[in-house]
Amino acid sequence: MAKSTQLIDNEVFRAYATYTAIVLLKMMLMSLITAYFRITRKAFVNPEDTASFGKGESAKKFLRTDPDVERVRRGHLNDLENIVPFVGIGLLYALSGPELSTALLHFRIFVGARIFHTFAYLIPLPQPGRGLSWAVGYSVTFSMAYRVLKTAWLL
Amino acid sequence: MAKSTQLIDNEVFRAYATYTAIVLLKMMLMSLITAYFRITRKAFVNPEDTASFGKGESAKKFLRTDPDVERVRRGHLNDLENIVPFVGIGLLYALSGPELSTALLHFRIFVGARIFHTFAYLIPLPQPGRGLSWAVGYSVTFSMAYRVLKTAWLL
Amino acid sequence: MAKSTQLIDNEVFRAYATYTAIVLLKMMLMSLITAYFRITRKAFVNPEDTASFGKGESAKKFLRTDPDVERVRRGHLNDLENIVPFVGIGLLYALSGPELSTALLHFRIFVGARIFHTFAYLIPLPQPGRGLSWAVGYSVTFSMAYRVLKTAWLL
Numbered sequence: 528m529a530k531s532t533q534l535i536d537n538e539v540f541r542a543y544a545t546y547t548a549i550v551l552l553k554m555m556l557m558s559l560i561t562a563y564f565r566i567t568r569k570a571f572v573n574p575e576d577t578a579s580f581g582k583g584e585s586a587k588k589f590l591r592t593d594p595d596v597e598r599v600r601r602g603h604l605n606d607l608e609n610i611v612p613f614v615g616i617g618l619l620y621a622l623s624g625p626e627l628s629t630a631l632l633h634f635r636i637f638v639g640a641r642i643f644h645t646f647a648y649l650i651p652l653p654q655p656g657r658g659l660s661w662a663v664g665y666s667v668t669f670s671m672a673y674r675v676l677k678t679a680w681l682l
Numbered sequence: 683m684a685k686s687t688q689l690i691d692n693e694v695f696r697a698y699a700t701y702t703a704i705v706l707l708k709m710m711l712m713s714l715i716t717a718y719f720r721i722t723r724k725a726f727v728n729p730e731d732t733a734s735f736g737k738g739e740s741a742k743k744f745l746r747t748d749p750d751v752e753r754v755r756r757g758h759l760n761d762l763e764n765i766v767p768f769v770g771i772g773l774l775y776a777l778s779g780p781e782l783s784t785a786l787l788h789f790r791i792f793v794g795a796r797i798f799h800t801f802a803y804l805i806p807l808p809q810p811g812r813g814l815s816w817a818v819g820y821s822v823t824f825s826m827a828y829r830v831l832k833t834a835w836l837l
Numbered sequence: 838m839a840k841s842t843q844l845i846d847n848e849v850f851r852a853y854a855t856y857t858a859i860v861l862l863k864m865m866l867m868s869l870i871t872a873y874f875r876i877t878r879k880a881f882v883n884p885e886d887t888a889s890f891g892k893g894e895s896a897k898k899f900l901r902t903d904p905d906v907e908r909v910r911r912g913h914l915n916d917l918e919n920i921v922p923f924v925g926i927g928l929l930y931a932l933s934g935p936e937l938s939t940a941l942l943h944f945r946i947f948v949g950a951r952i953f954h955t956f957a958y959l960i961p962l963p964q965p966g967r968g969l970s971w972a973v974g975y976s977v978t979f980s981m982a983y984r985v986l987k988t989a990w991l992l
Contacts (some may be wrong), residue, residue, distance in 0.1 A: 665868070
């Protein structure tokens with residue numbers, strides 16, 4: 528198994544693995560929060576999901592949108608739009624041989640910003656709290672992409 | 683090419699590559715199913731997509747939502763929300779040196795659950811079929827994340 | 838840092854890193870374009886985002902959908918649906934030891950097709966411009982998946 532553990536023995540890669548797993552688990556948590564609000568607010572989108580509430584009209588009234596459900600779903604989509612580039616570019620960045628301290632700085636700020644973003648979206652906090660945390664995460668990914676392109680450039 | 687084939691020579695990584703390619707192709711299939719329903723149901727969202735049906739009002743009536751199209755789109759988004767974490771965490775898991783048999787168990791259950799989930803969503807099957815298949819895939823990704831964090835932990 | 842730079846020393850992997858960073862940055866650009874249209878069209882979705890426009894009814898009228906905003910958002914989601922498979926399958930493909938020239942052909946066509954797709958969506962160009970560029974990118978990812986499965990196959 529020597530080959531398979533080479534990368535995981537590298538400290539920068541271990542840091543990447545840790546922060547990526549944490550931020551992807553955070554993103555997965557959005558599914559549970561959506562399910563929680565759908566069930567407590569009784570707001571579903573698929574007819575088969577309301578079957579347990581009875582037949583016909585009595586179940587149909589639960590096929591509706593709810594502001595809280597929609598808010599979590601927007602947070603989830605925003606996660607997808609921002610965490611996917613982090614995971615992809617972060618992997619290339621981790622393999623580009625950065626200093627461990629610099630890499631840790633990038634990963635910590637990104638993951639911290641995305642956790643703050645989720646709270647800012649769900650509470651919700653007044654702007655520009657959410658906007659700024661989005662911009663911080665965005666900038667971190669951009670900074671990593673810059674190093675990847677500088678190191679790997681081959682068009 | 684020795685360097686580039688190191689990883690692909692590792693059996694766990696080969697298994698990861700196989701199942702990841704399959705489940706990403708399955709996700710891509712959702713685009714084709716959406717296109718199929720948009721064309722057969724004549725339900726489009728972009729004005730330029732209905733231009734071949736004529737000008738003005740005659741084309742405008744095809745700018746509408748259709749329950750079948752929306753259902754496939756929800757299945758597609760659910761794939762994105764669940765397959766993205768699998769691909770990211772699964773890569774780190776495959777590099778963390780698990781036993782081949784354990785890794786195969788994780789990959790097989792995840793991909794099987796997501797294929798079942800697609801059928802459960804599109805047919806649709808009565809609940810809790812879709813919910814359970816979602817939970818199975820979710821748990822597999824969670825189990826892989828646990829091993830990644832235990833092996834790589836570096837905050 | 839020898840270990841961490843092994844992959845990045847491989848030419849196919851460097852090409853993959855370059856094109857992946859470019860296409861992920863292009864996808865991230867969609868967030869900025871969405872923000873631009875939201876601000877210039879004054880079309881927001883979260884109440885807290887309109888607080889700077891005043892209180893109560895005067896701010897509420899900016900909680901609305903705008904065709905241009907929705908168009909960019911559809912382009913962004915289409916990017917997610919297509920660029921995620923490219924990044925995942927492309928990584929496995931780059932590690933499967935293809936010829937550099939073949940790999941470059943795949944990466945260049947995909948990234949070119951997705952950049953064209955964005956212009957075709959946002960201008961918008963008449964169909965089948967957008968549809969064809971989507972199909973070209975889709976086919977490239979499919980071709981890479983075929984090689985991955987042929988090389989790595991282990992079920």
